[in-house]
Amino acid sequence: MITIDEVTVRFGQVTALDAVSLTVAPHTVHAVIGPNGAGKSTLLNVLSGLYRPAHGTVRIDGTDLAGVKPYEIARLGVARSFQNVALSGGQTAMDSMLLGRHRLMRAGPWRTAFGTPGARREERAHRAAVAEIATRFGLDHLLERPVAQLAYGDRKRIDLARAMCAEPKVLLLDEPVAGLNAGETAAVSALIRRMRDEHDVTVVLVEHDMPMVMGLADEVTVLDFGRRIAGGTPAEIQDHPDVIRAYLGVAS
Numbered sequence: 001m002i003t004i005d006e007v008t009v010r011f012g013q014v015t016a017l018d019a020v021s022l023t024v025a026p027h028t029v030h031a032v033i034g035p036n037g038a039g040k041s042t043l044l045n046v047l048s049g050l051y052r053p054a055h056g057t058v059r060i061d062g063t064d065l066a067g068v069k070p071y072e073i074a075r076l077g078v079a080r081s082f083q084n085v086a087l088s089g090g091q092t093a094m095d096s097m098l099l100g101r102h103r104l105m106r107a108g109p110w111r112t113a114f115g116t117p118g119a120r121r122e123e124r125a126h127r128a129a130v131a132e133i134a135t136r137f138g139l140d141h142l143l144e145r146p147v148a149q150l151a152y153g154d155r156k157r158i159d160l161a162r163a164m165c166a167e168p169k170v171l172l173l174d175e176p177v178a179g180l181n182a183g184e185t186a187a188v189s190a191l192i193r194r195m196r197d198e199h200d201v202t203v204v205l206v207e208h209d210m211p212m213v214m215g216l217a218d219e220v221t222v223l224d225f226g227r228r229i230a231g232g233t234p235a236e237i238q239d240h241p242d243v244i245r246a247y248l249g250v251a252s
């Protein structure tokens with residue numbers, strides 16, 4: 001369970017989040033939507049510990065994130081994908097997904113560099129785990145390909161699989177289908193659904209693609225100018241007058 005209670009984040013004069021409260025139930029997809037600048041990415045950055053709220057508390061399974069460093073939050077089982085696919089050029093999909101397992105690796109850089117038997121064994125185990133996750137998500141044929149040569153949609157799916165390699169409890173997704181065509185969007189939606197249903201992952205999803213959100217999310221929180229203006233199931237929020245007003249850009 002993620003509990004966000006009265007969280008306020010300011011950047012100088014801008015209040016990016018204004019006393020926002022919401023809860024995310026375990027093993028659900030919770031979408032955060034709203035017009036540009038509403039505070040959606042800021043909310044994800046608060047959950048991953050990148051931004052600190054000026055006020056309010058964030059708890060993940062009861063642990064208050066105040067003062068907890070981003071790498072410690074990752075150790076708690078929080079992984080994220082990025083709006084702009086953060087995969088670097090020459091590495092293969094396998095290399096990239098191995099990075100996703102970083103928090104699970106025990107061998108430090110020295111043991112790995114000297115190639116001790118323990119470190120080699122551990123690396124083999126991690127490679128096997130990556131291959132298994134890739135197979136499960138139908139991406140195994142891409143593992144040896146340099147990421148830079150992959151189609152954009154495949155890169156997005158590899159980035160999601162990389163996040164899954166951390167075996168997260170909570171997955172933060174920032175616009176996972178931005179720039180994808182309808183077929184690729186359906187493939188990513190199916191992947192996220194499986195993460196929730198088969199891997200017990202709790203997903204917080206920021207996304208502008210409304211049909212995708214409406215088809216996938218269990219709950220939706222709507223932000224506008226840093227405030228939470230509505231929340232509920234997709235059916236409950238889609239006819240909400242404040243939500244319609246926010247999207248039409250009419251002052252409420």
Ligand SMILES: Nc1ncnc2c1ncn2[C@@H]1O[C@H](COP(=O)(O)OP(=O)(O)OP(=O)(O)O)[C@@H](O)[C@H]1O
Binds near residue numbers: 014036039040042
């Ligand atoms: N690091 C920062 N420094 C200064 N201002 C910021 C920073 N991050 C966000 N903001 C401001 O906070 C507000 C909320 O931004 P945020 O990126 O969270 O919105 P968003 O809903 O994710 O928008 P979009 O849909 O365009 O990505 C905006 O006014 C933005 O300019």
